[in-house]
Amino acid sequence: MPDDRGTSEQSPTGANGPVISAHGVSRVFGSGATAVTALSGIDLTVEQGDYLAVTGRSGSGKTTLLNLLSGLDRPSAGTVRFHGDDLAGMREADLVEMRRHKIGFVFQSFGLMPLLSAQENVELPLHIGGMSWRERRQRAGEALKAVGLGSRARHRPFELSGGEQQRVSIARALVTSPQVVFADEPTGELDTATARSIAETLGEVASSRRATVIVATHDLDLAAMAQRRVDLVDGEIVSQG
Numbered sequence: 218m219p220d221d222r223g224t225s226e227q228s229p230t231g232a233n234g235p236v237i238s239a240h241g242v243s244r245v246f247g248s249g250a251t252a253v254t255a256l257s258g259i260d261l262t263v264e265q266g267d268y269l270a271v272t273g274r275s276g277s278g279k280t281t282l283l284n285l286l287s288g289l290d291r292p293s294a295g296t297v298r299f300h301g302d303d304l305a306g307m308r309e310a311d312l313v314e315m316r317r318h319k320i321g322f323v324f325q326s327f328g329l330m331p332l333l334s335a336q337e338n339v340e341l342p343l344h345i346g347g348m349s350w351r352e353r354r355q356r357a358g359e360a361l362k363a364v365g366l367g368s369r370a371r372h373r374p375f376e377l378s379g380g381e382q383q384r385v386s387i388a389r390a391l392v393t394s395p396q397v398v399f400a401d402e403p404t405g406e407l408d409t410a411t412a413r414s415i416a417e418t419l420g421e422v423a424s425s426r427r428a429t430v431i432v433a434t435h436d437l438d439l440a441a442m443a444q445r446r447v448d449l450v451d452g453e454i455v456s457q458g
Contacts, residue, residue, distance in 0.1 A: 234301055236397060236429050237263040237286050242295035244281050244452075255281040256452040259295065263431065265396075268423040270440035271433045273449035279433035280401055282449070286431065287320055287399050288312045317346060321390030321428075323419075325402035327382045329374045329389075335361060335381075336370040339389045346393070353392075360388040364418055380411035387418060397429040398422060404436050416442045 242259040245252050256278045263269055263286075271279050284290040285297055288304045297304045299315065307315070316322075329338045336357050343353035361367050364384040374382050383403060390398050400419060404412035416439040423430045423444070432443065440446050448456045 235262045235298075236265050236267075236300060237261075237431075238296075238298045239286065240296050240298075242285060242292045242297060244278075244285060244290070245293040254452055256285070256292075259454060261286075261447065261454070261457075263397075263429055265429055266423055266427045268420055268430045268442075268444040269432065270443035270446045271431065271449060272435060272437070272440045272446060274435065277449040278452040279435075279449055281452075283399050283401055283431065283433050287322070287397075288315060317342070318393055319396045321393060321395035321398040323383070323386050323390050323398065323400035323403045325405040327374070327379075327386045327406075329382055329385060331374050334371050334373055335366060335377065335385045335388075338374070338385055339392050342389060342393050356392055357388070360392040361385070363391065364388045378411075379407050380414060383407065383411075383415050384418065387415070387422070391422065391426070391428075394426075395428060397431065400430065400432040400434075402434055402436075403432065404434065404439050409438070412436060413438060413442075415439075 239259050239261045242256060243254065244256040245254050247253055259282065271282055273279050281290070285292055288299065291305050304312065330341065333341070339357040339360050340353045343356060358367065358370060361370050364387050366381060366384050366388065369377060369381060377385065398419070403419070404415050407415060419430050419432060420442055422428050432439065434440055446458055447454055
C-alpha cells in the first residue's frame with residue numbers, strides 16, 4: 218500500500234507505534250432534527266497483539282466503532298489512524314488493499330458461500346487476490362488446521378455445526394496473515410460451550426500469531442477472556458480496563 222505520508226517511525230510492522238489509534242472520533246448519521254449520534258468523542262489506542270473486547274448493549278455503537286477502525290466507514294469528526302496513516306486521507310483503492318491484505322473479518326452470520334467447501338471458502342480471499350492455485354490450497358489448508366478443522370476441509374457449510382462454520386470463518390480471516398482481525402458478535406448464534414471455544418480460538422490467534430484481535434460483543438464470557446475491555450454506553454466509552 219503506498220504511503221507518502223508516513224515516516225520511518227510509522228513502520229508497517231507497528232513496532233514503533235500503535236496498530237490503530239482513534240482520537241476524538243464521532244459518527245453522526247443523518248442531519249438536522251433527524252441526526253443520530255452513534256459515537257461521540259472516542260479515544261482509543263490498540264497495540265500489536267492486543268485482544269480487545271468492545272462491549273455494550275445493542276445500539277451502543279459497537280459495530281459502528283469496528284467499521285470506523287477498519288476503514289469501512291469514515292468518522293464525522295476526529296481521526297482514525299492505521300500504523301500512523303489517517304484513514305480518512307487514504308484513497309479508496311488503498312483502503313481496499315489494506316482491508317484485503319492487512320485486515321481479516323469475522324461476522325456473526327459466518328458469511329460462508331453455501332456451495333463451496335470449507336477449503337474453498339477459506340481460499341476465496343486468496344483467489345480474489347490472484348494467488349496461484351497451489352499456494353492458496355496450501356495456505357487454506359494450514360489455516361483450517363490452525364482452527365482444528367483440517368479433517369473437515371471438504372465439507373460444505375450445511376455439513377458443519379455452527380461452531381465449525383464460525384471456525385471456517387476465522388480461518389478465512391487468517392489466511393491472508395492479517396495484522397488485525399475484527400470480529401463482530403462472533404458468538405452471537407452459538408451455544409455457551411461453543412462460544413467459549415470460539416473465544417479461546419480468537420485468543421490463540423492473538424497470542425500465537427501476534428495478530429491484533431478486536432471483538433465487538435455483548436457476550437460477557439467472551440469479553441472476560443480478552444486482555445482488554447472497552448465498554449460503550451450510548452456511543453461513549455464509559456470504562457477501559
